[in-house]
Amino acid sequence: MFLTGTHLPRRTFLRGLGAAIALPYLDAMTPARAAAAARAQRLICIEMVHGAAGSSAFGRQRNLWAPAAAGRDFDLTPTSLRALEPFRDCLTIVSNTDVDPAEPFTATEIGGDHFRSSAVFLTQAHPRQTEGGNVRAGTSLDQLFARRCGAETPIPSMQLCIERVDGGGGCGYGYSCVYADAISWASPTRPLPMIRDPRVAFDRLFGMARGASSAPGRDRLAEDRSILDGVLASAARLARGLGPADRARLSEYFDNVREIERQIQQIEAHNASGELRELPEAPLGVPDAFGAHVKLMCDLQVLAFRADVTRVFAFKLGRDTSNRTYPESGCATPFHNASHHGGREPRILEFAKINAYHVGMVAYLLDRLRRTPGGAGSLLDDTLVLYGSPMGDPNQHNHKRVPFFCAGRAGDAIPGGLHLQAPNETPLANVMLGILHALGLTDVERFGDSGSVFDLQRTENRG
Amino acid sequence: MKVFVALFVSAFALAADPATMTGTWTMTLHAGHDIPTALVLKQQDTKVTGTIRLPTQNIGQLIDVDLAGEFVDRTLTLSGAVEHADPPATVKITGTLKDDGTLEGTLAMHTHGVPWTAERFKERKPSGF
Numbered sequence: 055m056f057l058t059g060t061h062l063p064r065r066t067f068l069r070g071l072g073a074a075i076a077l078p079y080l081d082a083m084t085p086a087r088a089a090a091a092a093r094a095q096r097l098i099c100i101e102m103v104h105g106a107a108g109s110s111a112f113g114r115q116r117n118l119w120a121p122a123a124a125g126r127d128f129d130l131t132p133t134s135l136r137a138l139e140p141f142r143d144c145l146t147i148v149s150n151t152d153v154d155p156a157e158p159f160t161a162t163e164i165g166g167d168h169f170r171s172s173a174v175f176l177t178q179a180h181p182r183q184t185e186g187g188n189v190r191a192g193t194s195l196d197q198l199f200a201r202r203c204g205a206e207t208p209i210p211s212m213q214l215c216i217e218r219v220d221g222g223g224g225c226g227y228g229y230s231c232v233y234a235d236a237i238s239w240a241s242p243t244r245p246l247p248m249i250r251d252p253r254v255a256f257d258r259l260f261g262m263a264r265g266a267s268s269a270p271g272r273d274r275l276a277e278d279r280s281i282l283d284g285v286l287a288s289a290a291r292l293a294r295g296l297g298p299a300d301r302a303r304l305s306e307y308f309d310n311v312r313e314i315e316r317q318i319q320q321i322e323a324h325n326a327s328g329e330l331r332e333l334p335e336a337p338l339g340v341p342d343a344f345g346a347h348v349k350l351m352c353d354l355q356v357l358a359f360r361a362d363v364t365r366v367f368a369f370k371l372g373r374d375t376s377n378r379t380y381p382e383s384g385c386a387t388p389f390h391n392a393s394h395h396g397g398r399e400p401r402i403l404e405f406a407k408i409n410a411y412h413v414g415m416v417a418y419l420l421d422r423l424r425r426t427p428g429g430a431g432s433l434l435d436d437t438l439v440l441y442g443s444p445m446g447d448p449n450q451h452n453h454k455r456v457p458f459f460c461a462g463r464a465g466d467a468i469p470g471g472l473h474l475q476a477p478n479e480t481p482l483a484n485v486m487l488g489i490l491h492a493l494g495l496t497d498v499e500r501f502g503d504s505g506s507v508f509d510l511q512r513t514e515n516r517g
Numbered sequence: 518m519k520v521f522v523a524l525f526v527s528a529f530a531l532a533a534d535p536a537t538m539t540g541t542w543t544m545t546l547h548a549g550h551d552i553p554t555a556l557v558l559k560q561q562d563t564k565v566t567g568t569i570r571l572p573t574q575n576i577g578q579l580i581d582v583d584l585a586g587e588f589v590d591r592t593l594t595l596s597g598a599v600e601h602a603d604p605p606a607t608v609k610i611t612g613t614l615k616d617d618g619t620l621e622g623t624l625a626m627h628t629h630g631v632p633w634t635a636e637r638f639k640e641r642k643p644s645g646f
Contacts, residue, residue: 159641161541164555165570169577180643226577375576394550450551 068292070284073261076208076361077292078307079429080300093429094203095464095493096365096437098355099196100416101175101237103168103372104393105445106457107406108134112399113447118406119457120149121473128473134409135459137417141424144434144470146460146510151482153444153453155180155503166227167451168374173233174453175444176368178483178502179242181233185224189232192502194239195486197246199493200366211366212358213238214255214351215248216344217373218335238368248370252350253318253339257281259358260311280315282308303427307360314353321346345382345415352419356426359433371412383411393448405448409457416441420461430465438464440489442482456482460489460510467492468510476508484508536614538565538588542635546572546624556635563587565595569608582608593620 062083067074077083108119119135121128128147130136138145156174158164163183173181179192196211204210213236221231236245249255261281282289289308293301322338325331332342341347348371355367372378377388385392385407392408395401416439423434430436442458445451463470468489476485483502488510490498537560544556558567565588571580580602586595595610604627612622612633620635 158543158553158638159643161555161557161638161640162570164543164638165553165572165579167553182643227579396549448550450545451553 062292068285068288070286070288073281073284075260075281075285075311076363078303078360079362079427080296080303082296082300093465094206094362094365094436095467096359096433097196097199097464097493098367098369098419098437098439099176099194099237100369100371100439100441101172102412102441102443102457103172103374103376103445104389105443105448106134106409107395107402108409109446109452109455109457110395110397110402110449111447112397112402113406114455118402119409120147120475124473124475126471126473134406134413134457136410137414138420138459138461141417141420141434141461142471144420144461144463145472146468146470147473148458148460148476148482148485148508148510149473150455150476150478151458151480151485152446153178153456153482155483156444156453162228165451166229167445167453168234169226169229170233171374171444171453172235172237172370173239173245174502175442176237176486177239177242178481178486178504181229183228185228185230187230188243189230189245190242191233191239191245192242194237194368195490195501196238196366196368197240198490198495198498198501202493202495203365207362207364209259209358209364211238211246211368212255212259212364213246213248213368213370214355215250215370215373216347216351217250217370217376217378219248219250219370219373234374237370246368248368251337251339252314252341252347252354253322253337255351255354256315256318259354259363260315260361280312282312282315307357310357310360314350314357317350317353321350344378344380348415349418352415352422355419356422356433359423359428359437360426371415380408380411383407385411395449397449413441416461423462434462436465437462438468438489438493458482458485464492467494472510474508474510474512480508481505485510538567538593538614541638541640542620543638544569544620544633544635546631546633548631555638558584560588563589565593567595569595569597569610571599571608584608584610586610588614593622599626 066077106119107113117132121133130139155178156171170181173191176194177192182190200211219235225231225234232245238246240246318339321341325338358364375390377390379388385404392405395405423437424432426433428436438460439462440460446454446456481503483504484506485508487501487504488508538558539560542556544554546552555570558565565586567584569582571582582597582599584595584597591614593612597608599606606626609625612620623630624633
């Protein structure tokens with residue numbers, strides 16, 4: 055590829071030994087395509103398991119998840135969402151919705167909530183109870199969006215996770231492990247595997263899958279060099295043909311790529327040092343600390359959006375029945391045990407600390423998106439981040455009044471600054487159908503068990 | 518499996534009669550937190566037989582326990598041996614039919630007893646399979 059002109063195709067890569075790095079938006083890129091890419095909507099779907107303290111009777115009374123007031127004048131102070139206060143102008147909280155497809159439909163499904171719920175979150179479809187290869191749920195929301203925009207980026211979508219999700223066969227109650235391991239479904243019968251190792255995600259996003267698999271890539275890893283080393287010459291040639299603003303953008307972008315790569319290398323070096331690991335089974339690239347892992351994955355997503363490598367992420371923060379602890383949350387009780395709060399008020403309040411901690415991770419992501427230039431301002435203006443759980447009150451293993459919000463404007467498609475209380479028994483699928491329409495998929499008439507399209511722009515409280 | 522299907526069929530046939538135990542119940546064991554499990558019963562005169570799916574200490578692992586007993590004066594009494602249990606164990610279930618059609622009672626195994634409630638389970642057919 056010749057990189058000497060001032061007009062660059064949007065899909066320009068810097069190629070070198072063992073690497074092919076996509077570029078961020080530059081003024082020099084072909085104006086029409088660059089403008090189209092700059093205006094593009096982006097989507098991050100985040101699932102957390104085990105519901106929320108605010109979905110219990112006491113939690114609703116104390117507004118531990120949803121604020122008391124609907125409309126614009128909501129108070130996040132008592133809620134687990136309080137870390138999102140700086141983003142309230144682009145925050146849309148939708149409360150009081152149910153995920154009925156996660157409920158048991160047959161006698162043998164009773165009690166199997168932990169083993170089928172994750173498959174329901176983004177599909178809103180009832181999974182077939184099977185431990186075999188004939189799994190079936192539905193096409194997930196992220197994949198419907200990826201079908202529309204995936205051809206415009208090198209990677210149509212990517213699936214990331216934090217917990218170990220490599221169970222094989224059956225996981226319990228007659229369900230295949232894939233139902234608990236995957237949230238992204240390319241079709242009702244094709245769950246997509248999730249990437250836990252930041253190194254794998256990094257190489258796939260920025261090394262275009264050449265980094266660790268080709269001989270030069272392996273050498274680079276062994277010698278602790280940078281993926282950028284192989285493209286320095288072509289980067290210098292490119293920079294000579296760019297204006298000052300583009301040169302600055304390119305330099306900052308390379309700095310960001312290098313910084314993330316450096317973090318991963320440090321983690322790998324630490325994990326290979328022989329020191330006792332908290333997660334001994336985890337790949338070398340996985341930080342032991344939950345917060346460090348989540349933030350690194352968030353940084354990767356933001357950088358990938360910046361370079362327009364992909365516009366769609368599904369991000370699974372937990373795994374059902376996980377007993378991971380989150381010391382930074384202020385609650386020492388393991389996650390699954392904490393979720394089984396027994397209806398006792400002090401324990402519900404403890405569980406709410408974990409919920410708030412998890413939401414704080416989303417605040418980090420939103421902050422990074424807001425600080426990153428996008429098409430019409432910041433990447434947060436172009437992006438929709440949705441966050442929720444397919445479970446409601448985990449103490450009852452129910453799927454009613456599930457926690458859910460979205461943030462970002464998806465290019466002015468969703469106004470934000472709203473708490474929308476749904477009428478009782480509203481399917482969350484209605485909300486997801488509204489999101490699909492906001493993302494431009496207005497031809498989708500039904501999604502999961504949706505009965506109508508939930509209006510994400512209304513300001514009156516119909517709850 | 519054939520037995521299970523047969524029980525479902527008769528459950529549907531007789532579910533309209535609130536005084537019969539016949540049918541599938543969503544039983545919730547209140548053991549610190551709520552554990553839902555399936556209780557499938559068949560009643561003939563006062564005699565009741567059926568199955569309970571008991572969760573084990575290994576999350577996701579279940580044991581089906583066959584039950585036998587009676588339903589007299591709105592009181593349900595059932596028991597069944599837990600196969601392969603070490604030490605050997607018997608499940609004893611007692612419960613009362615309430616005016617709203619739900620059940621509540623106690624499930625005892627070894628020396629432990631946990632309260633439970635149950636409501637009739639309405640089977641649904643998933644679409645698209």
